[in-house]
Amino acid sequence: MGALTLKVFSDELREWEFIEGEAIDPTDSFGVSLRLSIRENQIFLAEPNDPSTPWLTDKGRLFFDGMFEKSPSTATDWKKFFENVSELMYFMDHLNFHKRNAFSFIFVFENLSLETLNMLYLLKQNCSLIELRKLENYKDLNDFESQYQLGSSTEKSKLHISTLGILVNTNPRYEGYILNLNLRQRFLKGNFKLLNLGSTLDLTFPTYNLGSNFGILKSLAEGTHVFCQDIKTASFPILITNTDLFKRSDAKIFVDVLKYASVLDTAWNGINVLNPNISSVGIQSLNKFLPLSNQDFVNFFGFYYINVSLSSAANMQKLVELYMLKIFNSNKTLANKILVDQNVHAFNKSSYDQFKNHLFNSYVHLPSNLFLEDSETYFNTQGLIKRTTKLIHFKKDAKTNWQITRKFYANTKSMLFFNNTRDNNLINFDSINSFNFKNYINFQFYSLNTLTSLSFYLTNNNSPLTSSPIISIKRPKVKVLNTKIKGWLDDFFNGNGKDLFSYNSSVLVNCSKITRSSTTNFFKIVRTKLNGY
Template sequence: MGALTLKSFSDELREWEFIEGEGIDPTDSFGVNLRLSIRENQIFLAEPNDVNTPWLTDKGRLFFDGMFETSSSKPTDWEKFFQEISELTYFIDHLNFQKQNALSLIFAFENVSLETLNMLYLLKQNCSLIDLRKVESYKPSNNLESDYQLSSLTQKPKIQMSTLGILLNTNPRYEGYVLNLSLRQRFLKGDFKLFNIGSILDLTFPTHNLGSNFQLVKSLAEGTHLVCQDVKNAEFPLIITNTELFKRTDSRVFTEVLKYTSVLETAWNGLNILNHNISNAGIQSLNKFLPLSSEDLGNFFGLYYINVSLSATANMKKLTELHLLNITSSQASFDNSIFVDQSTKPSNRVVYERLKNKMFKNYFYLPSNLFLEDSETYINTQGLIKRTTKLLHFKKDAKTNWQITRRIYANSKSLMFFNNKKDNKLISFDSVNLFNFKNYVNFQFYAVQTLTSLSFYLNKKNSPIIKAKIPSLKSSKVKVFETKLKNWLDDFFNTNGKDSFSYNSSVLINCSKIMRSSNTNFF
């Protein structure tokens, strides 16, 4: 008698038919190494491939379910797009010479690799009409690596020295499960207290919730809170927050307040910033890019979105609604504005139809490659360099983000700008292909010993510089608002997600519905 198997099992793939490959997890800011099982340009299995972190969440295992969806869009006419964008740029350059308010082409990006980010930066330097903007509306300080990264204190050997930790408006179980595992291991060894300022969370180990008001941080610095005695007697205390805190208008005084506690010292910097995606630390390490605001949408002749989903970004939802209500409309806006959507799926076409003939006239969709369809480089929230290898070739008409940006960069070099002639005299790197571009000496401004093809990757880790107490000028006063911090909806799968894959995964959507119906009152 044969084995009793399902009838549908005969159509399933066997294990020996898989091709093994290595990748990283893009659903959080750590980029944990993965072992992927691939067959016919499809990912069927994702497993952890890191000795130090032999753990992977359901979101990291099932994110690829939303990647492989065939789109019904028409084939892209690449030559027509590059010709039209070049002619429009040349016309606007002459028009700006006669107008008082200059028009610009705004590049808004999210989840981009270091190669694409550096090419965008070179494009900005070569053409004065281009402005680079982030999508998320926060302004953190990036003077030192410790201002936007998790410091080396969160590593397992050094976290054992700490006896107290404070979570400020962050959920490490959702945002960075690697950090949550380290905190759990430290708690199980004993002699460790963890306080939480924010919503009540289930981190799989007990925590002490102090409240959700930002005024608690001020009371800790003044020494009037009951927890101040624990902080003063603790050894090497640390505080962990995320980039969501810097969306507040009073976030500038955050580090200034902590100077009065024993968290920030000359020999011990216990401040840790947890990023929301894997590309955010690389963006902060290159330059300080401003967020996209309503003032930017006043005078422009084109919006160029790179890996941006307008329906999943709260900042873009607000700006779109203001334009629909004619609140931010400007009389000097250009009538022939274009909307360029460069992403894996044309998900922003619905927004364009709402703003058609009001804010935009033409729409271009540029299909870009999927994740793992190109070799890309990232810097995670710990300062480690993470790389992906090309494992798939799913979309034939698509191109990489670096190739599309490089073509625009090549067209801008062939134009003679009338308004700003110094752009034609700038010395820039002649990037022929991606391999030679990685040898660029100013690539992320790292110091190298030799100019070889592997010189950039010899830096295994970017160690944060410990901030010392340096006397400076008197800073301006910032009003502290007595408002509550952002409340977290404990949806582990989709809510407040920053990756572009989980929203399209049918498995994660069903898991999200089940969790909301069983654990929360939100539907």
């Protein structure tokens, strides 16, 4: 007998009708190379394309199921939108000229390519009404690349000399499976111990859980913990954490504590920071952007969301709840507060309907292209350059994020702002060719080996600095909080929602429900209590 094959599979998946293309995985911060099988602007199969890492998780294989829109969207009048926004900004500039508290147009962004991010940065320099805010609320430590990237100590060539690893508030199996594979391979070779400070994890190999309180890290520095001897006698210890640790108020003393714990040395720097998404490193390498705070809700006349989903943003939900409870007062002189939603889908339409006539009065959705509808560039968590190529053309009315931002920039260049008279005559780059703009932003904001047109694609990985700078100013005292580092419910598929596609994938949603029901009894207990009442 032959192999049993579903009729649906035989009717749809015919290999000779596919067009193969190369892309990257947007669901994690490594940007693993993918080989995609495309037919009629639809992605049917995703496979790993890198011979050194022939592995791909279910999230990386099935994220594209949530990319494509099931229902057709309404057409957008682009010309009318830019005319209305230009008139609004012109009016607000006149109003700010006569008021003490100026109103701002706040751009909130996430998951941006380097081209769009640099265009936003030029837009902020040209227009004083615009403020750039990142969505995640954590303190940036971006003086050196080693403070927000994975160093060379996590590579296979240098990981074999280490005998001890410490995980602080991170789950590499979920947040960076390539790193978890390297740690697993190092453990199977022997003479390697992995300590975990945080929630109990299943990394497919044994680990030693130290607890979930930040005070344990303090006891390691004081030398009173039972594992202090292991850290002291270890060869080239490495420490891996993520950006969520820097959301704490006592994260400033994190590096100082590691110096006393002998994880940092003059000849070895084992600190590694794992980023949550593919664009986080590019944001930190350009500038130190402020997070969205309650002060931004006091004086504003519009919010401009770029690749932001309010349903998955805990910081934004908290601020909106505080606004609705009138924790901080808002100036009510403005009657028309606009919400611009520049996303692949209208993710924030339901949130706007909930807070209509309270926080916003008008809503505009600007459809942007999908992840594979444009050639974009990113920095991954290792500091390497990752590029995407244009493979599909699914949405006809949509435009790329770089095109929309550049059109916004062109409108501001044609306006004369009263509060920005000093910068009105500055010379700025204004090119309609995205390839020339890529060369410009790299010569402007990034260190290169040689000044050629191909320097952008030949940049080497940044090596971390081993010597720490001398601090002449005495630091203020920071109190260490003996609290849990992070309280979360592990969800391998839809846990933190750093990408915009997994939440809309029906396959990943069903996998998430099955995983939660099979790995925890929390939902069973709640259901039993409800049935008992």
